[in-house]
Amino acid sequence: MNCIDFTxxxxxxxxxxxxxxxxxxxxxxxxxxxxxxxxxxxxTEALTLEVAEVVAAAMKDWAIEKGATHYTHWxxxxxxxxxxxxxxxxxxxxxxxxxxxxxxxxxxxxxxxASSFPSGGLRATFEARGYTAxxxxxxxxxxxxxxxxxxxxxxxxxxxxxxALDKKVPLLRSMDALNREALRVxxxxxxxxxxxxxxxxxxxxxxxxxxxxxxxRSDLMLTGRTVFGxxxxxxxxxxxxxxxxxxxxxxxxxxxxxxxxxxxxxxxxTQHNEVAPNQFEIAPIFDSANVATxxxxxxxxxxxxxxxxxxxxxLLHEKPFAGVNGSGKHNNWSMSTDTGLNLLEPGDSPxxxxxxLLFLVAVIKAVDEYSPLLxxxxxxxxxxxxxxxxEAPPAIISIFLGDQLESILDALSEGKTVKTESGQTxxxxxxxxxxxxxxxxDRNRTSPFAFTGNKFEFRMVPSSLSISGPxxxxxxxxxxxxSEFADRLEKASDLKAxxxxxxxxxxxxxxxxxxxxxxxxxxxxxxAEKRGLPNIKSTIEAIPLKAEMSSVELFSKHGVxxxxxxxxxxxxxxxxxxxxxxxxxxxxxEMAEKQIxxxxxxxxxxxxxxxxxxxxxxxxxxxxAYEKTLTKLSENINGLMTKTEELKxxxxxxxxxxDVAKAASMFRNEVFAKMGEVRVYGDTLEEIIPRDxxxxxxxxxxxxxx
Ligand code: ADP
Ligand code: MG
Numbered sequence: 001m002n003c004i005d006f007t008x009x010x011x012x013x014x015x016x017x018x019x020x021x022x023x024x025x026x027x028x029x030x031x032x033x034x035x036x037x038x039x040x041x042x043x044t045e046a047l048t049l050e051v052a053e054v055v056a057a058a059m060k061d062w063a064i065e066k067g068a069t070h071y072t073h074w075x076x077x078x079x080x081x082x083x084x085x086x087x088x089x090x091x092x093x094x095x096x097x098x099x100x101x102x103x104x105x106x107x108x109x110x111x112x113x114a115s116s117f118p119s120g121g122l123r124a125t126f127e128a129r130g131y132t133a134x135x136x137x138x139x140x141x142x143x144x145x146x147x148x149x150x151x152x153x154x155x156x157x158x159x160x161x162x163x164a165l166d167k168k169v170p171l172l173r174s175m176d177a178l179n180r181e182a183l184r185v186x187x188x189x190x191x192x193x194x195x196x197x198x199x200x201x202x203x204x205x206x207x208x209x210x211x212x213x214x215x216x217r218s219d220l221m222l223t224g225r226t227v228f229g230x231x232x233x234x235x236x237x238x239x240x241x242x243x244x245x246x247x248x249x250x251x252x253x254x255x256x257x258x259x260x261x262x263x264x265x266x267x268x269x270t271q272h273n274e275v276a277p278n279q280f281e282i283a284p285i286f287d288s289a290n291v292a293t294x295x296x297x298x299x300x301x302x303x304x305x306x307x308x309x310x311x312x313x314x315l316l317h318e319k320p321f322a323g324v325n326g327s328g329k330h331n332n333w334s335m336s337t338d339t340g341l342n343l344l345e346p347g348d349s350p351x352x353x354x355x356x357l358l359f360l361v362a363v364i365k366a367v368d369e370y371s372p373l374l375x376x377x378x379x380x381x382x383x384x385x386x387x388x389x390x391e392a393p394p395a396i397i398s399i400f401l402g403d404q405l406e407s408i409l410d411a412l413s414e415g416k417t418v419k420t421e422s423g424q425t426x427x428x429x430x431x432x433x434x435x436x437x438x439x440x441x442d443r444n445r446t447s448p449f450a451f452t453g454n455k456f457e458f459r460m461v462p463s464s465l466s467i468s469g470p471x472x473x474x475x476x477x478x479x480x481x482x483s484e485f486a487d488r489l490e491k492a493s494d495l496k497a498x499x500x501x502x503x504x505x506x507x508x509x510x511x512x513x514x515x516x517x518x519x520x521x522x523x524x525x526x527x528a529e530k531r532g533l534p535n536i537k538s539t540i541e542a543i544p545l546k547a548e549m550s551s552v553e554l555f556s557k558h559g560v561x562x563x564x565x566x567x568x569x570x571x572x573x574x575x576x577x578x579x580x581x582x583x584x585x586x587x588x589x590e591m592a593e594k595q596i597x598x599x600x601x602x603x604x605x606x607x608x609x610x611x612x613x614x615x616x617x618x619x620x621x622x623x624x625a626y627e628k629t630l631t632k633l634s635e636n637i638n639g640l641m642t643k644t645e646e647l648k649x650x651x652x653x654x655x656x657x658x659d660v661a662k663a664a665s666m667f668r669n670e671v672f673a674k675m676g677e678v679r680v681y682g683d684t685l686e687e688i689i690p691r692d693x694x695x696x697x698x699x700x701x702x703x704x705x706x
Contacts, residue, residue: 004259011262018066018142019265020059028058040136042195043176047136052104059140060089060102063151066142071102071151073110073132076167077117078572080466082297083157085112085132086150107153108134114157114165118575120568122163129160135168138294141264145305154294163565167468168290170560174475175289177558181479182335182343184486188495189355193337198475201286201455202296202467205327206303207279207315208250210705213697214313219587223580224317224464225382227588228596228679230686231323232700249706250280253310257282260302266295276324277703286332289475293468296329300464312706316464318382321699322679326386327463328393331470334455335359335478345454354428354499357409361506362485363456364399366477367449368513370554371397372534372545374449377473378460379539379573381580384668386462388537393448393459396528396535398515400447406514413507428500446519476560483558540664543573574664578654581667585651588675592644595695596682600637603689604630633688640681647674 006014016024026034033054039045063071072084089100114130132155140153157166164170175198182196214220219227261268267285282303287295300316307314319326335343343359346352367374374397378387388395401409411418412428444450450457461470485502492498512531517524528535536542545551547566555561561569607630611623654666686694 004255014259015262016265018144018263020062020140020142021265022139024062025055025058028062029054037136047108047134049104049108052108052134054104056102056104056107059107059151059153060100063102063142063149064089064100067144067149068142068151069148071106071153073112073134073155074152075112075132075155075157076294076297076466076468077157077165078120078167078569079118079576080167080464082301083112083117084152085110102151110155112157114159117157117165118572119159119165120571122159122165122564122568130157130165131160132157135172135290137172137288138291139265141298163562163568167293167466170472170565171290171293171468171475173560174472174479174558177479177560178335178475178482181482181486181558185358185482185489186337188486188489188492189358189499191337191341191355193339193341195338196335196343197338198289198471199286199334199336199342199455200289200292200467200471201283201332202292202299202461203281203283203330203332204296204299204303205279205281205329205463207276207320207327208253208307208312208706209278209315209702211308211311211313213701213705217696217702219584219591220313220315220320222587223584224315225320225385225584226322226699226702227584227675228591228682228686229321229699229702230683232698232703247706249310249312250278253306253312254280254282256309257302257306260306261299264295264298264302266298268299276321276326278706279325279327283330286334289471293466293471296467318380318462318464319385321703322385323699324703326382328383328386328459329461329463329465329467331458331461331467332452332455333458333471333474342454344451344456354496354503357412357428357503358485358499360405360451361409361503361510362481363478364513365506365510366474366481367397367399368510369481370473370477371513372536372542372548373473373477373551373554374458374470375460375534375536376542376545377469378458378462378465379542380462380465381539381577381584382464383460383462384538387460388535393446394519394524395537396519396525396533397448397460397513398519398528398533399456399513400444400450400516401514402451403516405451406516409503409507409514410511413504413511415504428496428503444516444519447515448519472560476555476558479558480554538668539577540574540661540668543577543664544570544661546570546573571660574660578660578664578667581672582651582655585647585667585671585675588678589644589648589651591696592640592678592682596685597637597641599689599693599695600633600640600685603693604633604637607633629688633685636681636684636688640678640685643674643678643681647671647678650674 025037029037033051036045036051037055040047070086070088072086074082074084077083089102091099091101093099110132112130112132135154135156138154140151143150143152156168156172158169159165178198179196183193186193186196217226219225258268261284269283269285282299284295284299286292303314303316316327318328337343344356346356375395387393408418448458448460450459458470458474461467488502489495489498513533515524525535547570552563552566555566556563607626611626611630614621614623614626650670654663654671657663657666686698
C-alpha cells in the first residue's frame, strides 16, 4: 500500500475505478436501460423492476470483476454513522457449485434489522420493520478493506410507514423542495432550466495522533476527546503549523488517502496543515448535496481507515484538545441549474445581475429568518466547545458579504445612487453591477456564514457530524423564501420593477444579519443583541428548536419533515448528547481515580519519604521546597477526589432522570460543568508530577509527535 506508483498505473486509470459511475453505467447498460435510469435519477420516472434487474446484473458483474464477494445496502441512520448489512452474492447449487446472484429486488430494497437503530418513537419496537431503498442518484462503490471487497449501494432508510429513519431521506426531500421553488422563480425570470440542484463542497478538518499514544488514553479511545491534559509549553501560538510543511508521516498518510479517495471517484483536492498542531484539512471538489453528503461520510471513514494503516489515529471530534483550535467542516453551498448556471455567481449583463441579487437576498433572508434552525443543525456536544468559545465561528449567526457587495446592497435598498465602473448609476436589472472581486485576500475567517464570490460557506458545521442536517436546513429555508418570491413574481405586471422591489425590501428587512466585522469580538456580542440576532449557546438549547411551531410549519409545508419526524429527531439528538457527556464524565472519573490519583499518591509517598530521609541524613537541611510541593500535591489530590465524588453523584442523578430534555439539561448544566472543576485539579497535578510518572501521554506527546 505504501508503494503507490502512478507510473505503473496512471492516475486516470485509477481515478473512479471503484465507483460505479455514470460512464461505467453507460458502457455496461443497454442504451434504452441507461436512458431509463437517467429519467429515474432526474425524478421524471419511477424505477421499474425490469430496469433494476438489468442494472443489478451489470453492477454485479462489475463488482465481481473487482473482486467483490459481498454486497451491502449502505445507509445513514440517525446515529450519525453509516450502517450496512452484508449479503454475499453466493447462491449454492445442488451439485455443490455456486451461482453468483444479485437481483433487481435485492438492489432496490433491503430489510435490515431496524430495531437496533434509533427511531425516537417513530417505529414501535415490536414492529421493528424498516427498509433500505436504493438511491439511484448516488453512485454505488467498491470498498476494500480487511473484511474483503464489498459492493456498497447507497440507500435511504425508512420505516414501514415511510417515515424517514435516516439522514438521506430528508436531504433528498429538501433538494426536491429547493428544486421546485427555484424553478418557479427561474421560470418567471425566463431562465431556461429543467432542474436546480444545491451543490456542496465540504472541507473536512481532523487531527492525527500516533496510535500507540492514542491507545494509552481511554478518554480519546472512548470519547474522541481528552478530558484531562495540561497545555504543553508550546501550543498553537506560533502559528507555524498553518500551511507549514507537512510532516513526513502525515504526507505519506495523505498520499494514500488521496489514492483511496481517487479510486472512489472522490476528487480530494487540497491538503494542508491547519491552525493547530497535527491538524489537517481535506477538501473534495463540490458535488450535488446528496452525493457530497455520502462522499463526506466516505471521506471520514477513509481518513480513519488509512490513518490506522500508518500507525496513526484520526480524530474527527470537534474538540479533541482544550487550548488549541478544534475542528469543523466548512460547508460550501450554492445552487446550480442543469444548464450549468451557478445561481449565486454574479453575471456580466444587467439581467444576470438582477437575478444574482434576487437569489443572494433570498439566502440572506433565509439565514436571518431561520438562523435558529441553522444553529440547531450544527449542534452536537463537541461543537459546544467551539461555538462562541472564542475560536471558529461564534454561536451568533451572521453573514459576511464583503464591503463592496454590502455597500451596493445598502445603497440600493436605501434608494441612494451607486456608480458602476463606467460611471452609470446602478439600478437593479437596468445596469450591471460592478464586477465583484472574489474577496480571496480579506476573507473573513470569523464569519459563520460567508459569501465567497459565488457560494456561501457555512462554517459552523461540526467536524464529526453528517453534513446532511445543515444542508436540509439551508435548502428548506431557501426554498421557503424562493416560494415567497415566486408568489410575488408570478403575479407581477412589471417584472423588472418587482425584482427590484423584492431585492430592496428583502435586504432592508434582513440586513441586520449582515456583519463584515470580527465575529470573535466582545463588541459583536453586544451589537448582535441590539440587532435582535439570537445567540444560542449550546446544543441543549438549540436542538429543541427543531420541533418548534415555526420549524414544523416550514418543514411540513415543503414536505421535508413531519411533526413526528422532527420530534423524533429532537429526542434522539438530545439522548445522544446525554450519552456522550455521560461517557465522558465516567471516563473522567476512572482516569481521576485509577490513574491520576494512583500516580499522585505514589509521588506523594516518595516525596514524604524523601523529606523524612533527608531530615534524618541532614538535620540542618532546608526541606521547604519538598514540603511546598508536597503541600500543593496534597491539596490537589484532595480537590481532585472531592470534585470526583461530586461528579459521580451528579452522573448518577442525571442518569436517573427519565425525561429526555431534563436529563440533557442536567448533563449540560451539572455534569459537564462539574467536569470543568475536576479537570482543573487533574491538570494541575500533571504539572506537579514528574513526567515519567504521569500515567498517560501528555498534550506535548499527542500534538507534536507524528
Ligand atoms: P477555501 O475555502 O479553503 O479557500 P476553495 O475556495 O478552494 O477553498 O473551495 C472550498 C470548497 O468550495 C471546495 O470544496 C470547492 O469545491 C467548493 N466549491 C466551489 N464552488 C462551489 C459551488 N458552486 N458550490 C458548492 N461548493 C463549491
Ligand atoms: Mg474554507
